[in-house]
Amino acid sequence: MNSTYFTRRTVRKYSEREIDPSLLEKILAAGTRASTTGNMQVYSIIVTRDEEMKRRLAPAHFNQPMVTGAPVVLTFCADFNRFSKWCRQRDAEPGYDNFLSFMTAAIDALLVAQTVCNAAEEEGLGICYLGTTTYNADRIIDILGLPGGVVPVTTVTMGWPADVPEQVDRLPLEAVVHGERYLDYTPEMIDNIYREKESRDDSLGFIAENKKKTLAQVFTEVRYKKADNEFFSGKLLEVLKKQGFMK
Amino acid sequence: MNSTYFTRRTVRKYSEREIDPSLLEKILAAGTRASTTGNMQVYSIIVTRDEEMKRRLAPAHFNQPMVTGAPVVLTFCADFNRFSKWCRQRDAEPGYDNFLSFMTAAIDALLVAQTVCNAAEEEGLGICYLGTTTYNADRIIDILGLPGGVVPVTTVTMGWPADVPEQVDRLPLEAVVHGERYLDYTPEMIDNIYREKESRDDSLGFIAENKKKTLAQVFTEVRYKKADNEFFSGKLLEVLKKQGFMK
Numbered sequence: 001m002n003s004t005y006f007t008r009r010t011v012r013k014y015s016e017r018e019i020d021p022s023l024l025e026k027i028l029a030a031g032t033r034a035s036t037t038g039n040m041q042v043y044s045i046i047v048t049r050d051e052e053m054k055r056r057l058a059p060a061h062f063n064q065p066m067v068t069g070a071p072v073v074l075t076f077c078a079d080f081n082r083f084s085k086w087c088r089q090r091d092a093e094p095g096y097d098n099f100l101s102f103m104t105a106a107i108d109a110l111l112v113a114q115t116v117c118n119a120a121e122e123e124g125l126g127i128c129y130l131g132t133t134t135y136n137a138d139r140i141i142d143i144l145g146l147p148g149g150v151v152p153v154t155t156v157t158m159g160w161p162a163d164v165p166e167q168v169d170r171l172p173l174e175a176v177v178h179g180e181r182y183l184d185y186t187p188e189m190i191d192n193i194y195r196e197k198e199s200r201d202d203s204l205g206f207i208a209e210n211k212k213k214t215l216a217q218v219f220t221e222v223r224y225k226k227a228d229n230e231f232f233s234g235k236l237l238e239v240l241k242k243q244g245f246m247k
Numbered sequence: 248m249n250s251t252y253f254t255r256r257t258v259r260k261y262s263e264r265e266i267d268p269s270l271l272e273k274i275l276a277a278g279t280r281a282s283t284t285g286n287m288q289v290y291s292i293i294v295t296r297d298e299e300m301k302r303r304l305a306p307a308h309f310n311q312p313m314v315t316g317a318p319v320v321l322t323f324c325a326d327f328n329r330f331s332k333w334c335r336q337r338d339a340e341p342g343y344d345n346f347l348s349f350m351t352a353a354i355d356a357l358l359v360a361q362t363v364c365n366a367a368e369e370e371g372l373g374i375c376y377l378g379t380t381t382y383n384a385d386r387i388i389d390i391l392g393l394p395g396g397v398v399p400v401t402t403v404t405m406g407w408p409a410d411v412p413e414q415v416d417r418l419p420l421e422a423v424v425h426g427e428r429y430l431d432y433t434p435e436m437i438d439n440i441y442r443e444k445e446s447r448d449d450s451l452g453f454i455a456e457n458k459k460k461t462l463a464q465v466f467t468e469v470r471y472k473k474a475d476n477e478f479f480s481g482k483l484l485e486v487l488k489k490q491g492f493m494k
Contacts, residue, residue, distance in 0.1 A: 176288060
């Protein structure tokens with residue numbers, strides 16, 4: 001297989017160079033060959049190139065600089081709107097206004113998104129996922145004009161890399177792969193799995209910078225806090241209801 | 248980019264040839280380089296090779312023959328169990344027992360799954376996604392012994408292709424891509440988007456076989472029915488609650 005899988009890193013700084021529209025089209029077309037439930041293709045991709053639209057999207061992504069700094073921003077949406085319209089127009093009553101259907105459509109959208117990223121990286125482009133999409137789906141819906149039946153699931157910024165950042169660490173493969181049955185983690189296993197990560201210079205830097213005692217505290221007390229997670233959980237469930245996926 | 252993106256097809260019949268463990272390991276390792284929220288890697292992969300385990304999983308996937316027919320079955324799970332255990336062991340209180348965190352973990356799992364599939368296909372392997380995972384997550388949890396904080400999101404069967412099936416159709420790229428804002432579909436657009444799909448021999452075959460008037464009715468009345476979707480939505484939400492993601 002091509003080496004990009006192993007050499008890739010998330011790229012957050014992009015050069016001024018535009019992405020050729022025909023290259024972007026080829027990358028998106030590669031994405032649409034990804035597996036999709038029952039070949040329903042219940043997703044949509046919104047392509048943002050316009051500077052004003054990027055400026056409007058930026059706050060929904062907590063003003064992470066990649067949004068205005070990338071030549072292309074792609075918002076991947078779970079979309080049962082198009083499919084349901086087709087059903088109604090063909091004497092068929094759609095039954096996709098429920099949570100299972102949201103998950104089906106979200107899975108479709110994510111498999112396409114990742115194929116788009118893999119194909120783009122193989123071409124030398126850099127990408128960054130924005131997890132903020134599920135936090136502020138309501139604002140993204142307004143900005144992009146998403147109708148009922150459509151929920152943004154993830155966002156990817158894409159461009160030619162301005163630099164090659166260091167590759168970040170990963171847990172050992174055995175930490176995330178289980179044979180036959182889930183082998184739950186003992187305290188010793190947890191120590192072993194996280195040892196290398198915790199001893200890295202960048203991890204020690206995070207701890208010092210944030211004045212915490214452990215790397216885990218940087219996650220629970222700074223980056224991904226319980227209160228925030230609960231607040232945005234409520235918002236996201238409201239969005240699913242409003243967009244018609246919780247009937 | 249490599250041509251596999253465009254030539255790929257879902258493969259449901261596999262030869263007797265095993266997948267070499269070192270090749271599988273390389274493919275899984277490629278998957279673990281996929282983007283993950285905050286580099287938390289909140290997913291797990293359960294590898295099923297054992298015949299008895301495949302037989303036990305099969306009914307949860309409505310006995311689709313790929314489960315027992317594939318040399319390898321991979322169950323991709325949203326997993327905040329490992330990360331939360333690490334937090335607790337490091338004097339940090341995890342706050343990931345909520346819906347937003349489930350989505351975060353599900354996204355991680357799906358990006359890894361699709362990278363695994365792309366890498367496998369580049370090596371000549373064939374894959375098939377099983378959407379049934381979200382239908383019967385409760386049964387899969389029992390069979391694979393998944394603890395709280397872990398929910399199976401999708402399953403992939405993998406093996407060397409026994410034959411090369413026909414490539415299925417896709418909607419035109421313009422049907423799923425929107426520039427700047429979502430352009431909602433008019434009746435004329437729906438007709439144009441679905442014209443080719445509806446006129447294909449395989450589509451006409453589905454309609455006749457199922458004694459329906461339109462292709463859409465095959466979806467709404469046979470394949471993905473409202474009553475089923477609602478039943479499995481309730482089950483899936485129960486699973487999220489039981490596994491500790493709805494607090």
